[in-house]
Every structure is written in structure tokens, then in C-alpha cells.
Amino acid sequence: xxxxxxxxxxxxxxxxxEFSKNxxxxxxxxxxxxxxxxxDDAGISPSEIDGLVSYTLDSTDEIEVARAVGANDLTMFxxxxxxxxxxxxxxHQATMAIATGQASTVVCWRAMNGRSGKRMGQGxxxxxxxxxxxxxxxxxxYGMLIPGSWIAMIANKYMHNYxxxxxxxxxxxxxxxxxxxxxxxxxxxxxxxxxxxxMASKMIAEPLCLYDFCQETDGGCAILITSxxxxxxxxxxxxxxxxxxxASTRGQEQMTSYYRSELTSLPEMELAxxxxxxxxxxxxxxxxxxxxxxxxxxxxxxQLESFGFCKEGEGVELVREGGLDIDGRLPNNTHGGLISxxxxxxxxxxxxxxxxxxxxxxxxxxxxxxxxxxxxxxxxPTGALILGKD
Amino acid sequence: MNTEEQRTFEELIYSYVGKQVCPRTAAKDxxxxxxxxxxxxxxxxxxxxxxxxxxxxxxxxxxxxxxxxMMYSWGQEGFPVVAQGRTPDAQSELVEKFNENGFFGTLGTxxxxxxxxxxxxxxxxxxxxxxDNISEQKATARGIGYFFETLATFSxxxxxxxxxxxxxxxxxxxxxxxxAATESADSALEVPTRIASPxxxxxxWWWDACDEGKVLIQRCRDCQxxxxxxxxxxxxxxxMQWDSIESALAGEVLSFTELHHPKIPGYQYPLxxxxxxxGEGTNxxxxxxxxxxxxxxxxxxxxxxxxxxxEKTMLPQFYPA
Numbered sequence: 184x185x186x187x188x189x190x191x192x193x194x195x196x197x198x199x200x201e202f203s204k205n206x207x208x209x210x211x212x213x214x215x216x217x218x219x220x221x222x223d224d225a226g227i228s229p230s231e232i233d234g235l236v237s238y239t240l241d242s243t244d245e246i247e248v249a250r251a252v253g254a255n256d257l258t259m260f261x262x263x264x265x266x267x268x269x270x271x272x273x274x275h276q277a278t279m280a281i282a283t284g285q286a287s288t289v290v291c292w293r294a295m296n297g298r299s300g301k302r303m304g305q306g307x308x309x310x311x312x313x314x315x316x317x318x319x320x321x322x323x324x325y326g327m328l329i330p331g332s333w334i335a336m337i338a339n340k341y342m343h344n345y346x347x348x349x350x351x352x353x354x355x356x357x358x359x360x361x362x363x364x365x366x367x368x369x370x371x372x373x374x375x376x377x378x379x380x381x382m383a384s385k386m387i388a389e390p391l392c393l394y395d396f397c398q399e400t401d402g403g404c405a406i407l408i409t410s411x412x413x414x415x416x417x418x419x420x421x422x423x424x425x426x427x428x429x430a431s432t433r434g435q436e437q438m439t440s441y442y443r444s445e446l447t448s449l450p451e452m453e454l455a456x457x458x459x460x461x462x463x464x465x466x467x468x469x470x471x472x473x474x475x476x477x478x479x480x481x482x483x484x485x486q487l488e489s490f491g492f493c494k495e496g497e498g499v500e501l502v503r504e505g506g507l508d509i510d511g512r513l514p515n516n517t518h519g520g521l522i523s524x525x526x527x528x529x530x531x532x533x534x535x536x537x538x539x540x541x542x543x544x545x546x547x548x549x550x551x552x553x554x555x556x557x558x559x560x561x562x563x564p565t566g567a568l569i570l571g572k573d
Numbered sequence: 574m575n576t577e578e579q580r581t582f583e584e585l586i587y588s589y590v591g592k593q594v595c596p597r598t599a600a601k602d603x604x605x606x607x608x609x610x611x612x613x614x615x616x617x618x619x620x621x622x623x624x625x626x627x628x629x630x631x632x633x634x635x636x637x638x639x640x641x642x643m644m645y646s647w648g649q650e651g652f653p654v655v656a657q658g659r660t661p662d663a664q665s666e667l668v669e670k671f672n673e674n675g676f677f678g679t680l681g682t683x684x685x686x687x688x689x690x691x692x693x694x695x696x697x698x699x700x701x702x703x704x705d706n707i708s709e710q711k712a713t714a715r716g717i718g719y720f721f722e723t724l725a726t727f728s729x730x731x732x733x734x735x736x737x738x739x740x741x742x743x744x745x746x747x748x749x750x751x752x753a754a755t756e757s758a759d760s761a762l763e764v765p766t767r768i769a770s771p772x773x774x775x776x777x778w779w780w781d782a783c784d785e786g787k788v789l790i791q792r793c794r795d796c797q798x799x800x801x802x803x804x805x806x807x808x809x810x811x812x813m814q815w816d817s818i819e820s821a822l823a824g825e826v827l828s829f830t831e832l833h834h835p836k837i838p839g840y841q842y843p844l845x846x847x848x849x850x851x852g853e854g855t856n857x858x859x860x861x862x863x864x865x866x867x868x869x870x871x872x873x874x875x876x877x878x879x880x881x882x883x884e885k886t887m888l889p890q891f892y893p894a
Contacts, residue, residue, distance in 0.1 A: 320770035321802045324888055325860050326832050326840045328768070336848060336858075340828035343871045434810075442801065442856045446828050565609045567772040 191282040193414035193421035194274075194570065196225030197534040202368055202525035205299040206401035211243045214294035215251040217403035221290060222252075225407050232407075234259035234286030236276045238269040238293055238528060242301075248292070251354035259286040263552055265427075265437060266303065267476060267521075267560030269293075270529030271568040275427045277408040287409060294403030302399050303526075304329060315437070322439060322524040330478065331396055333438035334562055335388035337547030338481035340391060340446040345496040347484060349390055351503065353381040355480040356394045356522060358507045362546040363519025370398050385414035395480040397521035404530035406537070415573065422540040424478035425554065426463030430455035431564035438562045447496075452489035452558065455567035460491075463569045465554060467491040469503040470549060470569070472534035472539050473513050473556040477520040483507070490556060490567075509548050517546030533557050536570045574674070579710070580673055586707055586719065589670075592663035594702040594723060599730075600647035604639050604696045607738050612643050615844040634691070641688040644736050646728050647698040663704055664723060671744040676718055678745040690735040697730045705739065714765070716839070718745025765839035774806050778817075784887050786879040789817040790855050799857040822877030822889060824851040839883065845869050849877070849891055863892035 198220025200206070200213050222229045229252040235245040236259075245260040259280045261267035273291035280286040297303060327333060341347065356376060357498040363371030375392060382395040414421035432450040434443045443450065458465055467490055475486045487498035492506075492513055501507070506514040518524045525531055536557040538544040551570055559565040602608070606624075621628035622638055630635040639647075650659070659665060663811050668679075691696060705724035710717060715762035725738040738743065772780050779802075782789045790799050796812035806813050829847035836842055845861040847869070857879065861869050875891040882888050 313881065314773075314775070317771060317776055318802070320768075322846070323768045324846045324886060325846045325847050326768060326837065327830075327858070327859060328765075328837060329835075332830055332832055335830035336828050336846070339830055340848075343828075386831075386833040388833065439858070441827075441858060446848070468720055496668075530746060532598055 186282050187462065188278050188282050188427055189425055189464070190411055190423055191423065192278045192359060192408050192424045193198045193411045193425065193573070194406055194416045194537050195409050195414040195419060195538050196221040196223070196405075198222070198224055198228070198405040198407070199368065199531065199534060200294070200403045201299075201372065202400050202527070202531075203404040204399075204401060206296055207299075210241070210294050210296055210300065210403075211247055211251060211278045213245045213272070213401070213403035214241075214248050214292050214297070214405075215293060217405040218248065218252050218290050218292055221292075221405040221407040222433045224419060225409075227288065228254050229406075230255050231288045232290050233257055234262045234277060235464050236263070236273040236288030236289060236291045238262065238266070239264045239271070240266055240303075240528070241295065265480060265560060265563040265565075267529040268273070268563035268565045269559065270476065270533060271359070271427060271557060271559040271566035272532065273422065273530075274406065274408065274568055275429050275566055277330075278424050278427050281408060281410050289408045290405050291530070292403060292405040292410065293528045295527065296401045297526055297528075298399040298401050300401070300443070302530075304331075304396070304399050305376055318437065318439075329388070331391050331440060332388040334389045334479045334481065335436045336439075336441060337446050337485075337562060338479065339390055341481065344447045345499060347390070347481075347499045348433040349382065350378065351484065351499050352390070352395050352480040353378050354502050355477075355483045355507065358502075358505075359477065359520045359523045361508070362517050363447075363523035365499055366518050366524060366545040367523040369519040370400070370517060371519050380408065382497055391479060391481065394522075398523070398526040400525040402525055402527050402528060402531075404527045404534055406530065406533055412571075421573050422537040423572045423573050424463065426459040426461075427562065427566070427568045428458035428462060429566040430458060435564060437564070440562065447488045448550060449485050449561060451563075451565050452486055452561065452567075455558065455565055456490045459556075459567040459569055463554075463571075465569060466570055468514065470554050471550060471552045472517065473515045474520070474536045474539075474558075475515055475556070476529050476532065476558045476561050476565070477516055477522050478526075478561065480522065483515065490558075506540050509546055514546065514548045517544045517548070529559055533568065539573055540570050579850070579889050583710070586667065586670055586721075589663055589667045589721075589878050590702045591709055592704050594662045594704060595700065597699050597701040597728065598648065600698045600700070603697060604647065604694050606637070606694050608646075609637070609639050609643070609694070612640060612646065614642075617633050634693075636693050637713070638691045638693050641691065642686065644686065644688070644698065644723065645700075645738050648700040659817070664702075667704060667721065668744065671719070675746050676744040678716060678718065678743070678747045678758060680715060680743040680745070682720065682741045684741070686736060687738045688736040688837045690729065690733050690734055692729055698735065699728045699730075701726050701728075713743060713745060715743065716745040716748055718743050734874050742819065766883040767839045767888070770885060776803055777801050782817075783889070785878055786887070788820040788822055788857065788877070788879060788889050790820050790851070790853055791817050799853060799855050816852065820853055820857075820877075823873055823894065824849040824857070824877070824891070826861065826869065826871055826873040826875060828870055828871060829861060831869075841882075846889065847875075851873060857889065859891055860891045861873060861888045861892075868893065
């Protein structure tokens with residue numbers, strides 16, 4: 184008898200460090216700080232943590248974190264691959280563990296010196312031998328070494344097919360910057376972005392310019408998950424996990440799925456949408472706000488289609504009519520997102536999803552937010568999460 | 574410097590190859606504990622094999638040894654060189670010839686030491702040095718220049734070789750002087766090359782064929798399905814038997830991106846990467862060249878050929894068809 188993950192678990196705490204370009208401390212310390220903050224938010228002691236999940240890209244071992252924060256016995260620990268594609272995947276692991284009794288209090292974290300230390304944006308280079316890195320080498324000799332170049336190939340084809348312009352991408356960047364203006368944690372706090380500035384900014388990998396790219400950030404973010412039942416007894420209003428899934432599709436590559444029939448959609452995101460809606464018993468019309476993964480602006484428009492908020496090729500219309508803004512159909516990345524708040528590999532988008540459900544976002548829409556959709560990395564094996572009010 | 578002048582200059586500098594910089598000469602001091610201690614402290618090397626006689630007595634060697642990397646320091650001139658200048662030798666003459674011809678810039682690029690035998694306090698280190706080789710003219714990121722390499726050979730009082738050191742120096746025309754030194758820059762360019770693919774079990778054959786001017790497409794020997802990039806098993810029928818066909822490299826641009834920033838050393842800009850839909854049916858990522866970047870568009874018919882794009886790299890490049 185399959186176990187449904189719907190409403191089995193809830194997010195009971197979120198914890199963040201400050202976001203900066205130079206944290207001045209170790210990634211282990213960032214991890215410990217944000218995990219402690221998540222425990223404080225939930226009103227529990229770190230000694231109660233019995234499960235830990237992070238990204239394969241995170242440099243800090245679970246047991247280092249466990250010793251640092253004073254966790255006791257761990258009965259579940261796991262890692263998810265594929266960069267930002269791991270974000271929701273960590274919650275998926277935690278939810279499965281809780282639903283099957285493998286752990287009772289699981290923390291998912293990502294802590295990185297993403298600007299002062301290893302910068303994801305620098306891409307790949309050098310002597311490489313693993314199968315994963317042989318993969319990159321089909322692109323490196325030609326000059327495609329950075330994430331922006333891999334995504335630009337998809338963005339260009341998509342934009343060509345559906346008449347999406349640079350100004351349209353600019354609208355996404357500006358919408359998210361407008362949210363960040365009010366968010367003291369955000370890189371974009373108090374720094375407005377105009378369309379003129381957007382259009383004049385440096386071209387990186389055509390059609391993507393500087394402001395189409397996410398930040399590079401030092402910081403940590405932790406999400407504490409426990410059973411729905413227990414979450415109700417803790418300090419915060421629980422953010423119920425209505426549905427959560429991972430998804431990778433046939434012919435999937437990491438960032439460079441250029442060998443499928445068309446390059447104008449995100450099949451793995453469509454699969455994630457199907458799975459998460461089915462699990463939650465919800466559809467796009469039930470979603471009040473979203474935190475769609477936004478390493479690049481073009482990814483937002485494509486995901487509007489993957490998740491059924493509009494028909495194929497019509498994502499841009501939703502953007503043009505202000506659908507992503509605070510009074511729009513789908514307020515999106517109300518903290519500023521990876522583009523204007525911080526790039527913590529998508530973990531900070533999950534934290535924002537929790538705030539929206541709690542009604543605590545600095546970009547909280549006036550309308551009732553019953554359900555929030557959060558997605559993981561785009562162009563990679565990914566996943567989706569629907570959070571709901573209890 | 575015109576071609577004739579360059580030839581004359583190169584004849585002159587190449588005559589130094591093989592010349593002795595110094596004959597086999599004993600270091601002023603024997604290998605000693607004080608120098609070893611100073612060196613180990615400066616480097617921060619706490620290996621007791623160098624500085625702890627009691628520990629060393631219990632070790633397999635039975636005594637302390639000098640850090641092998643100190644080899645070159647035993648024969649170093651000290652204060653007198655600073656105070657009185659260096660006695661001319663073949664190396665200093667060679668450097669002077671470079672300077673006289675505008676190659677003022679000096680950059681020590683690398684040192685390579687090899688160790689054959691250990692020495693201990695009481696031993697004497699002898700050094701002999703020759704000008705070992707001088708490169709062709711190179712266009713480096715620093716400027717046009719020549720690499721020269723000295724080879725020092727070290728031996729002990731028994732005449733046993735203890736190690737060698739190769740010291741490579743770039744003598745170049747600094748950019749300000751570059752404009753004045755006309756021509757001659759075009760020959761034998763050595764600039765950074767593109768990042769090459771590692772070659773493992775699953776992809777080496779593809780790149781080896783590329784080196785020979787061919788783009789191959791892997792084909793399942795059982796169900797005949799073409800696949801790219803290569804992988805060991807057919808995703809359609811799970812067969813591991815495969816061969817390949819050669820692509821005619823006729824295709825069209827499915828999508829592309831022009832890369833602006835950052836500009837990676839070894840890559841020539843403007844730089845266009847494209848997904849090419851090949852006539853055979855598979856897609857291939859490669860560069861589009863041979864036209865203005867603005868002319869590249871989705872749906873553009875292209876014809877590829879495998880070309881040498883830099884000193885080390887053969888790659889398929891696609892031209893407007």
C-alpha cells in the first residue's frame with residue numbers, strides 16, 4: 184500500500200543567516216547558525232534533530248553539522264545532487280523519512296560561501312574525468328563554461344518561438360527587484376532597478392544580460408520538518424506539505440538537454456507539476472503565490488507554462504500584465520528570489536514559501552495565501568513543493 | 574625587427590644553447606644544521622627528518638638530512654652579488670642580448686627539481702649549470718618573447734648526482750615597447766588553448782576521430798539508433814554493441830548563444846555556440862563561424878568541417894551553407 188506524502192509532514196521552522204558577499208566565516212559555521220535559527224524558530228532544541236539532508240554540492244558533512252549544533256542520534260541523512268535541482272528534493276527526502284517513521288525531526292540546509300568561496304557561476308574548467316564532467320566537456324571546448332551559457336541556448340530558442348523579448352525578461356527582473364526593495368535581507372533592498380538600467384546592462388550570454396542572472400551569495404538557510412501532528416504543537420503556524428516530488432525525464436542532461444525534440448519547454452518541470460498537483464489534489468487555480476526557481480529570468484516565464492498557469496507560449500502574457508507582481512494573479516518570489524534576494528541554491532525560496540503561508544513575507548499579498556508552489560532548479564533534475572495553511 | 578633581423582638575432586641567442594653558465598663548483602659551506610634550521614623555519618616545514626637529530630637517529634636513515642628542495646640554496650651567492658654585482662657568465666650575457674634587442678621583460682615562469690640522492694650535514698653540494706634550451710619566438714599574454722631554460726645539475730663530494738633543477742624564464746617585449754618592435758609577431762603564436770575534453774572509455778574514440786578531421790555519430794549495432802553524446806548502452810534496446818557513422822556535417826541552427834562575458838583565455842571572440850541539428854538526425858553543439866555574429870539565426874542552414882582552432886585543438890566548426 185503506497186504511503187501518500189500529503190499532509191504527513193510540515194515545515195515547523197526556518198532559519199537563515201544574513202546574506203552577504205563575504206561572510207567572513209566557514210560554511211560549517213553558516214550551517215550551524217542557520218540550523219540553530221531554524222530550531223529557535225520552531226521552539227525546539229537542536230538535540231532533537233535526528234535527520235539531516237543537504238546538497239551533494241554542500242561542503243559540510245552532516246556529522247560535522249550534528250556535532251556543531253549538538254544533535255544526538257541521527258537515524259537518517261541524505262544528499263541530493265544537481266545543484267539547485269536539489270532544493271525541493273531535500274524536503275522530499277525529509278517528508279518521506281517522516282511519513283515512514285525513519286526520523287521525527289529533519290533539518291534540510293544549504294550553507295555556502297557562494298561569493299567569497301567557491302562560485303557556482305564560474306562553471307567548469309580544468310582536468311576533469313568523472314562521467315558528470317565528461318558531460319560538461321561536450322560544451323567546454325566550444326566556450327560554454329558557465330551556467331548562463333547553458334541556459335541561454337534554451338532561452339534563445341524559447342524566446343524565438345514565442346516572441347519573447349529582452350524587455351519581457353526585464354519585467355521579471357524588475358518585478359523581483361521591486362519585492363526585494365522592502366526585504367532587509369535582500370541584495371536588492373532599497374536598490375530600485377529600472378528598465379533603462381536593465382537594457383543597458385552588460386550582455387553575458389545572449390540573450391541573457393547581467394540582470395537576468397541570479398546573485399552569488401554567502402549565507403545559509405535551514406528548513407526544519409517534522410510530522411504535521413507535532414508541528415501543530417510547536418511555536419509557529421505549520422506550513423503543511425501538501426505535495427512534494429522530484430522529477431527527471433527521458434534524455435535529461437544537467438543544464439544542457441539539447442538532444443530532445445524541442446528546446447522550448449521544460450519536460451522535467453512538467454513532470455514535477457503533474458506529480459505535485461496529483462499528490463496534493465490541487466491544480467494551478469489553487470495556487471495563490473509561488474517561489475519559482477530563478478537562477479535566470481527566462482526560467483520563470485517557462486515555468487509558468489510547465490505548471491499550467493497559462494498555455495504553452497503564453498507565459499510572457501502573464502508577465503506583461505503584471506501577473507507576478509504583488510497584486511497579480513501569481514505573486515512570485517516575493518522576497519526578491521535568487522535574482523534579487525540571495526542565491527542560496529533555492530533553499531531561501533523554500534523559506535519564503537513558508538513565510539507566505541504564515542502571512543509574514545515582506546512582500547505579502549493582500550489576498551489570502553492558502554497554497555504556495557515552490558520549485559527546484561531549472562534545466563536539471565528537479566522537483567516541486569506545495570505548501571499550505573493548516 | 575624585420576624577418577632578416579629576427580633571423581640574425583635568433584642565430585645569436587641560439588648560439589648560447591649548451592653553453593656552460595658555471596662549471597662544477599663546490600658550495601662555500603658544507604651542508605650544515607644551522608642553514609637547514611633557518612630554511613625549515615622560513616618554509617614552515619616541521620619534518621623532524623630535517624631538524625631533530627634524536628628522532629632522525631631512530632629513523633631508517635639514522636641521521637638528519639637536508640630538505641631536498643634546498644639543493645639550489647647551498648650554492649647561492651650571498652651579499653657580495655648585491656654589493657659588487659655578478660661575475661658575467663653565459664646566462665647574464667644571454668640576458669644582456671635579449672635586453673639589447675628590446676626583450677626587457679623578465680618573468681621566471683617555472684622551476685622543476687628532480688631528486689636522486691639525499692645529503693646530510695657534512696656533505697658538500699656541487700653545482701654545474703648550462704643554458705639548456707631556448708624556445709622559438711612566442712606570443713604570450715605578457716608580450717612577444719622567448720623562453721629560455723637553464724639546467725643545473727647537483728652532485729655530492731663523491732661525484733654522485735643528487736638532483737637537477739630546470740629554471741624557465743620568459744624574456745619578452747613589455748606591451749609599451751610592443752608597438753615599436755614591428756612584425757615578427759605572427760609566427761609561432763603560443764596563446765592559451767581551449768579547455769580540452771578528458772578522454773575516457775566512453776568518449777575517447779569520438780575525440781580521437783575529431784583529431785583526424787571526422788565527426789562520428791554513435792550507432793547501435795542492434796537497433797541502428799543513432800545517439801549523441803556517446804554512451805555505453807543503447808537507451809532503446811540496451812545493447813552494448815555499437816559502431817559509428819561519419820556525419821556529413823550538414824545541418825541547421827536549432828538554437829545559439831553569443832558569449833560575451835567573461836572572455837575566457839584561449840577562446841576567440843566573437844564566439845557563437847549553437848545546437849546544430851545534423852542531417853543524420855542527431856544534435857551537436859559546436860561553434861558557428863565564418864559570418865558576422867548578427868547573421869546567425871535560428872533555422873540557418875550550416876555546413877561544418879573539423880578544423881584546427883588552436884595549437885592543440887581540433888573541433889567541428891560550422892559555416893553558413
